[in-house]
Amino acid sequence: MHLDAIVIGAGFAGLYQLHALRDRLGLRVCVLEAGGDLGGTWYWNRYPGARCDSESHAYRYFFSKELYEEWQSSERYPGPAEIRAYLDHVARKLDLRRDIRFSTRVTAARYDEGTNQWRVETEAGERLSATWLVTAVGCLSSTNVPDIPGLADFKGRWFHTGRWPHEGVDFRGQRVGQIGTGSTGIQAAPVVAETAAHLTVFQRTANYSVPAGNHPLTAEFRQWVKSNFEEIRAVTRSTVNGHAFRISERKALEASPEERRAVYEKAWETGGLQFRGTFYDLLTSRAANDTAAEFIKARIRAIVKDPATAQDLADIDHPYAAKRPPIDSYYFETFNRPNVSLVNLRKDPIERITPNGIKTRTREHPLDIIVFATGFDALTGPLLAMDIRGRGGCSLREDWKAGPHTYLGVQIAGYPNLFTITGPGSPSVLTNMPAAIEQHVEWITDCIAHLRKNHIRTIEPAEPAVQAWGEHVQECARATLLFDAKHSWYFGANVAGKPQVFMPYAGGLARYARHCAEVAARGYEGFVLDRGRAAEAVAPTAQAGV
Numbered sequence: 001m002h003l004d005a006i007v008i009g010a011g012f013a014g015l016y017q018l019h020a021l022r023d024r025l026g027l028r029v030c031v032l033e034a035g036g037d038l039g040g041t042w043y044w045n046r047y048p049g050a051r052c053d054s055e056s057h058a059y060r061y062f063f064s065k066e067l068y069e070e071w072q073s074s075e076r077y078p079g080p081a082e083i084r085a086y087l088d089h090v091a092r093k094l095d096l097r098r099d100i101r102f103s104t105r106v107t108a109a110r111y112d113e114g115t116n117q118w119r120v121e122t123e124a125g126e127r128l129s130a131t132w133l134v135t136a137v138g139c140l141s142s143t144n145v146p147d148i149p150g151l152a153d154f155k156g157r158w159f160h161t162g163r164w165p166h167e168g169v170d171f172r173g174q175r176v177g178q179i180g181t182g183s184t185g186i187q188a189a190p191v192v193a194e195t196a197a198h199l200t201v202f203q204r205t206a207n208y209s210v211p212a213g214n215h216p217l218t219a220e221f222r223q224w225v226k227s228n229f230e231e232i233r234a235v236t237r238s239t240v241n242g243h244a245f246r247i248s249e250r251k252a253l254e255a256s257p258e259e260r261r262a263v264y265e266k267a268w269e270t271g272g273l274q275f276r277g278t279f280y281d282l283l284t285s286r287a288a289n290d291t292a293a294e295f296i297k298a299r300i301r302a303i304v305k306d307p308a309t310a311q312d313l314a315d316i317d318h319p320y321a322a323k324r325p326p327i328d329s330y331y332f333e334t335f336n337r338p339n340v341s342l343v344n345l346r347k348d349p350i351e352r353i354t355p356n357g358i359k360t361r362t363r364e365h366p367l368d369i370i371v372f373a374t375g376f377d378a379l380t381g382p383l384l385a386m387d388i389r390g391r392g393g394c395s396l397r398e399d400w401k402a403g404p405h406t407y408l409g410v411q412i413a414g415y416p417n418l419f420t421i422t423g424p425g426s427p428s429v430l431t432n433m434p435a436a437i438e439q440h441v442e443w444i445t446d447c448i449a450h451l452r453k454n455h456i457r458t459i460e461p462a463e464p465a466v467q468a469w470g471e472h473v474q475e476c477a478r479a480t481l482l483f484d485a486k487h488s489w490y491f492g493a494n495v496a497g498k499p500q501v502f503m504p505y506a507g508g509l510a511r512y513a514r515h516c517a518e519v520a521a522r523g524y525e526g527f528v529l530d531r532g533r534a535a536e537a538v539a540p541t542a543q544a545g546v
């Protein structure tokens, strides 16, 4: 079967990319999706307490005012079922399902130079080809189950949060061990603790968290959302992180200690990721960051009644928000329950999993269920799970052995006509994802329209542009405190053997989007456009820096 374009993945990115290529450009498009239905992340992540950390009026598409205005969210933060219902509504409205094949996992994609086609293979052995290949595989979709010895001998049940059984897990009467205290673990623990006989949380790195402040939305707020589409969209497109709130223009140390405390207290009460926006230098000045970090640590110590547990939870070794900051619903309060205990793995590390539970250095913890809230092989994992081969059979797995190399996070040298939505080197995971996705989908769609109109056979980045972009990505990260948390998944540090390179673009979504628009306006500067005769490289100009 030959198509104009194949899109891999049917989450937020794949659905919009299908609509844009099919309904705006009139292309023949097929979406291949490994899951049994649409939703991407939200198809797989159904663990207890799962909820989006972006607010529901921002965690949506903005490309259609009508679509935006007709959807009503029920809570401040949408849960997986509501997000899937929203995406189902979008799919129905735009008649997307007819071009999506579910339960179809792509295993390989090979560029054929002779025919200028991508040849795609699925797990079931099916073969399809297309001129354009777009990956919409998400950044956090390859689960990371750490290689702890003894797991195969465990007699109980175990689950990774990112592959949660759709029928749910009954924790009643069960002794549950949860490994991991990232955004997921911090959401899951309070809900697991409600029904489990006992919950033991195994914490390797203590983490900051701020109350989410979730609540049902009032009719007034929903009406406000409906009436303010333009303004909300404008905010999401003008901020560094694509959220619908503005970041303060004030520096933390410009405020007096009393003023600062009042600002943090108000943000704590309001809840959510806005806490990051209280002062604009929280991620660039260690002294500024320390003021927020100390405020949160003091809150943890005040909430958690057992002083030793409080100390272990507040003993945080990195700046606030240098790792992705979680938001929670009664996470720290959960440790005041009689059926919850904390194991500090820094003091008492896991030695192995036994048939009956988890053995740390000092004792065995008997368990019926182990929950791995241990995160993902982020950004590169979903791409490298497929055997992608470009010109001359070059392999992405080989080419990225020392870390990913992209231009703008959207294309890879040697892999013509392949586009990677929210790929490494783009703002992606540092943003409210739908905002980053929309920007990429629109840029890719405009690019393909340009190529078709001008009879250009292929587009791929020139090596010097890839090199310069890679340096710029590192430079942007180094300008922030994100670079100080070397053990974060932004560096790939959570996956054994993964190269340690800072992967997302930390220069901000609005600035990045402007730069991408300028690149296009300058005739796709930094890309090689092949008209079928001699390839024409559009050399970067002096103003290419952003």
Ligand code: N01
Residues within 6 Å of the ligand: 051, 052, 053, 054, 140, 146, 147, 179, 180, 181, 182, 183, 184, 185, 187, 202, 203, 204, 205, 324, 345, 373, 374, 375, 376, 429, 487, 489, 494
């Ligand atoms: O994964 P994580 P996550 N032994 O990698 C620990 C998004 N998200 O699923 O910090 C013991 O952050 C690990 O410890 P350490 C969001 O972007 C979005 O929680 O490496 N512990 C850490 O505590 C988020 O950032 C929403 O020392 C081990 C935890 O497991 C991203 O997903 C909701 C270990 C993993 O934390 C990932 O979050 C939830 C080992 N061998 C998540 N290996 C939204 O709302 C790992 N750990 C959209």
